[in-house]
Amino acid sequence: MNTLAPTTALDSTLADAVLELRDALDGSLHLSTDADWDAARTAWNLTVDQRPAAVVIAGSARDVVLTVNAARELGLRVAPQSTGHNAAPLGDLADTILLRTSSLRGVTIVPEAGTASCESGALWADVTAPAAAFGLAALAGSSADVGIAGYLLGGGVSWLARSHGLAVNHVTAIEIVTADGLLRRIDADHEPELFWAVRGGSGNFGIVTAIEMRLYPISEVYAGTLFFPLAEAGRVLQAWREWVVDVPEQVTSVGRILQFPPLPELPDFLRGQSYVVIEAALQAPPVDADAVLAPLRDLGPVIDTFHPTPMSELDQLHMDPQGPVPGVGDGFALSALTTEAVEAFVAAAGAGSGSALLSAEIRHVGGATGRAPLGAGVVSHFDAEFLVFGAGMAATPAMGTAVAASVERLAAALAPWRAEVLYQNFAEGTQEPGAIWGADLDRLRAIKVVYDPNNTIRSNHPVL
Ligand SMILES: Cc1cc2nc3c(=O)[nH]c(=O)nc-3n(C[C@H](O)[C@H](O)[C@H](O)COP(=O)(O)OP(=O)(O)OC[C@H]3O[C@@H](n4cnc5c(N)ncnc54)[C@H](O)[C@@H]3O)c2cc1C
Structure with a gap:
């Protein structure tokens, strides 16, 4: 910088x-x-x-x-x-x-209640490790150093997403300082309208200082990655597309094209290499998980890393960067993944496409992410079966321009299958608020005016 x-x-x-x-x-x-x-x-x-x-x-x-x-x-x-x-x-x-809030990282696990009380600057690693010590799992995202606050308040898609739904639905109480300077504790019974708005309205309504969430008695999942040569992208992703149609909700998976730069810190098998991969976390005993995975293994992966994985190690599965990086990326949702959509994805990001993306991924959501639980907040579910995210390194402005062009090309290629909903945590550009909150935007704006009449509090995705 x-x-x-x-x-x-x-x-x-x-x-x-x-x-x-x-x-x-x-x-x-x-x-x-x-x-x-x-x-x-x-x-x-x-x-x-x-x-x-x-x-x-x-x-x-x-x-x-x-x-x-x-x-x-x-x-x-x-x-x-x-x-x-x-x-x-x-x-x-x-x-x-x-x-x-980066210095406010205190976390208290209450094992008998199955909950975690966290200061709002906590990272996911601050929660998953102590929770795992009690055999409990948090609905963490793929990356250890993502903050719980932005992730949860924007929705939260975890490796347990298809069985447990969006992580924000498991937030039970929030402490928040509103624009009048009052520190409020809000939950289903205390200022329920504000509690509804913050759970999906993110940083628009105040500065969250603490979050309480439910944990689940899951100590390990069967998780891993199947790596295939990039040239196989069409065959592998078409097979994955067919496979996800019938997988149980206990399976959350990602189909992905990876093109790693020759960075010295990467292991040999990744440094400068390109793959099409399938990553998955299965909540099933190994023998049952192996049966579910069999059709994918029949495709002949060159590397297969599936193994019983402690919840505290699940943040390694997605191979996210370990610390700050210069990156450009953006994402959107798909209502369906057809044969033609996979062809378009591979044409935009696969071998010979000229894509500058390090990662182009399709996350299978659906399942419980498609259902709004009773008493949920403004963002509670997706009317979409898949999320797409494309990203690349931008160590120089020229690299950033190339990555941005590749992200745009990916979005254009998949435009015919785009869902109306936009997942704000995967949206890294300026968005029309209606694209994120749809018909709920008027209600959100009315709440904003009550709690923050001068628009003092500012979010990355503003409602006003
Ligand atoms: C490498 C990587 C991996 C990711 N993996 C996943 C994943 O697996 N699943 C998923 O769903 N998302 C994932 N994301 C997206 C991630 O959820 C969003 O980027 C999220 O906004 C990050 O939250 P943060 O608090 O770390 O970010 P920040 O940039 O610090 O915050 C983003 C916004 O959250 C709000 N916010 C943050 N703190 C507060 C607070 N104390 N009070 C009120 N509002 C606050 C504000 O509106 C703020 O602008 C990933 C992103 C990256 C870069």
């Missing part, structure tokens, strides 16, 4: 008020004139050049209250951020305090 010139409105006009806030915080406040400015403002996605008015790294829920009050009084806005995995759509932050 380029080092930035220290220029923000705050430096000249609001410095005194901001310094007062800095003195009052348990955590820290950073301005563009500070030596550690770049470290404070850097998002997980290193391509996103965040230039907020100031960065607050909250040391407590009290800091969140102080920051929201100060911002409101100074006429600034506040954007909550946990890791910055989905920082790209935030846009210009010149009038905004970036409020990072």
